Amino acid sequence: MDVDCGREEGMTAEKQKQVVGPGEFNVGVTALDHSHINGMVKGLVDAGATIQYVYDPDETKVRSFLEKFPGVEVAPSLDYILADDVIHLVAAAAIPNLRSELGNRVMRAGKDYFTDKTAFTTLEQLETTKQVVKETRQKLFVYFNERFNVEGALFAGRLIESGRIGEVIQITGFGPHRLRKESRPDWFFHQEQTGGILTDIGCHQIEQFLHLTGNVDAEIVHSKVGNYANPDYPEFEDYGDATLIGENGATLSFNEIGRAHV
Amino acid sequence: MDVDCGREEGMTAEKQKQVVGPGEFNVGVTALDHSHINGMVKGLVDAGATIQYVYDPDETKVRSFLEKFPGVEVAPSLDYILADDVIHLVAAAAIPNLRSELGNRVMRAGKDYFTDKTAFTTLEQLETTKQVVKETRQKLFVYFNERFNVEGALFAGRLIESGRIGEVIQITGFGPHRLRKESRPDWFFHQEQTGGILTDIGCHQIEQFLHLTGNVDAEIVHSKVGNYANPDYPEFEDYGDATLIGENGATLSFNEIGRAHV
Numbered sequence: 364m365d366v367d368c369g370r371e372e373g374m375t376a377e378k379q380k381q382v383v384g385p386g387e388f389n390v391g392v393t394a395l396d397h398s399h400i401n402g403m404v405k406g407l408v409d410a411g412a413t414i415q416y417v418y419d420p421d422e423t424k425v426r427s428f429l430e431k432f433p434g435v436e437v438a439p440s441l442d443y444i445l446a447d448d449v450i451h452l453v454a455a456a457a458i459p460n461l462r463s464e465l466g467n468r469v470m471r472a473g474k475d476y477f478t479d480k481t482a483f484t485t486l487e488q489l490e491t492t493k494q495v496v497k498e499t500r501q502k503l504f505v506y507f508n509e510r511f512n513v514e515g516a517l518f519a520g521r522l523i524e525s526g527r528i529g530e531v532i533q534i535t536g537f538g539p540h541r542l543r544k545e546s547r548p549d550w551f552f553h554q555e556q557t558g559g560i561l562t563d564i565g566c567h568q569i570e571q572f573l574h575l576t577g578n579v580d581a582e583i584v585h586s587k588v589g590n591y592a593n594p595d596y597p598e599f600e601d602y603g604d605a606t607l608i609g610e611n612g613a614t615l616s617f618n619e620i621g622r623a624h625v
Numbered sequence: 626m627d628v629d630c631g632r633e634e635g636m637t638a639e640k641q642k643q644v645v646g647p648g649e650f651n652v653g654v655t656a657l658d659h660s661h662i663n664g665m666v667k668g669l670v671d672a673g674a675t676i677q678y679v680y681d682p683d684e685t686k687v688r689s690f691l692e693k694f695p696g697v698e699v700a701p702s703l704d705y706i707l708a709d710d711v712i713h714l715v716a717a718a719a720i721p722n723l724r725s726e727l728g729n730r731v732m733r734a735g736k737d738y739f740t741d742k743t744a745f746t747t748l749e750q751l752e753t754t755k756q757v758v759k760e761t762r763q764k765l766f767v768y769f770n771e772r773f774n775v776e777g778a779l780f781a782g783r784l785i786e787s788g789r790i791g792e793v794i795q796i797t798g799f800g801p802h803r804l805r806k807e808s809r810p811d812w813f814f815h816q817e818q819t820g821g822i823l824t825d826i827g828c829h830q831i832e833q834f835l836h837l838t839g840n841v842d843a844e845i846v847h848s849k850v851g852n853y854a855n856p857d858y859p860e861f862e863d864y865g866d867a868t869l870i871g872e873n874g875a876t877l878s879f880n881e882i883g884r885a886h887v
Binding site: 532535585591602606608614620 | 794851
């Protein structure tokens with residue numbers, strides 16, 4: 364499901380209840396590199412959070428953010444946000460390979476961290492950030508929009524929870540995404556920055572599988588990737604598939620397609 | 626697609642043209658172990674073939690066959706069929722692990738062989754029969770009913786041939802099958818006799834993939850099987866999936882499910 368374009372993030376989800384009042388939970392927003400930030404912030408606002416600051420070195424991105432969320436104070440730097448004791452959480456959608464490092468900085472400043480998926484592009488980042496969470500006792504949340512903001516995914520989850528479709532032993536996932544070469548930022552086509560198609564996009568299917576089958580871990584038994592139609596971007600993977608087995612024996616097969624001509 | 630039950634084999638396919646007249650192409654039928662034999666014989670009849678003989682040691686199966694194809698002469702043995710010079714081809718749907726051996730016997734008697742899928746359950750059988758084909762110069766045909774007798778598969782093939790959907794680089798296949806424990810013969814639940822779910826049923830998806838992507842060979846890069854819901858049949862595999870890469874780089878992922886409660 365491609366929900367990161369052409370449709371307003373967060374508009375498909377069920378209405379959230381406000382769980383805090385004004386000024387009770389204050390958020391700084393930074394790293395507006397992926398448009399997922401809009402769905403993330405909308406979700407926070409819907410839950411009652413106060414968006415205190417926004418900061419990004421790119422003024423165009425800040426202007427675009429303010430059109431969607433008017434009245435938010437523009438901070439002069441990330442440090443400015445991190446130094447303010449009123450801030451509880453920092454929300455960010457950085458370039459994927461920078462998400463871990465940004466989170467470590469945020470958590471070491473005593474704030475919780477809410478990042479777009481994928482949170483990590485290497486196992487080393489995962490290990491380092493695990494350590495930071497342990498040391499700081501801060502919380503790290505990952506925005507898996509394909510489960511939280513997609514009606515079909517929410518409905519599937521409810522059907523499974525209600526027991527109406529029995530024990531889930533197999534899930535097959537499809538993740539076709541529009542390519543939109545013209546509007547994608549440069550980092551989107553570089554392996555090191557995205558972690559590749561299975562890390563950047565496949566994480567959705569894996570997260571859904573773990574959640575829907577009640578697993579906390581799974582073994583990746585095979586994966587493959589390819590570049591079928593984009594020789595102009597040699598590092599880019601426009602196809603990937605993988606197959607996993609969860610700890611309880613449930614099994615997943617999925618593929619991701621970054622199409623060429625849409 | 627489960628076309629081996631509840632529906633008349635061969636009824637969904639396009640009408641075949643008769644390519645031979647009466648007595649021009651004579652067929653002996655044997656090994657009525659799988660009901661696919663009915664679709665195979667119907668296809669031959671529709672193409673103009675003359676069904677000369679039927680033989681099976683199980684008289685009940687012969688009676689059932691004659692209800693569908695009345696007037697066919699019951700032969701006293703397979704040797705009787707093989708000894709008759711008028712016979713061009715023997716059609717058979719034996720228990721899978723016996724199909725290769727039966728074919729070798731048929732071809733060594735100077736007849737072509739038309740077998741239900743899967744034609745082989747071991748690589749040794751494949752090698753032996755390849756040798757027999759080479760020595761005898763007879764022809765071996767395999768009845769992949771899910772491509773030849775399923776309207777959706779025929780339509781997909783035509784769409785691809787017409788070029789309307791471009792180059793096929795990925796196919797995902799699903800092979801859910803009714804379990805029908807009560808009506809399945811005993812051999813259906815024994816690994817050695819069927820070759821397992823990926824051999825017995827997965828061969829459909831693999832054959833369709835090879836055909837639709839224009840490959841003659843592919844590498845199996847991963848497969849897994851399981852028995853999720855049938856502990857009373859410990860050898861039986863009620864789940865399997867696999868992923869392949871064709872010689873031209875096209876890729877296949879598929880799964881087969883032998884369901885428990887249908």
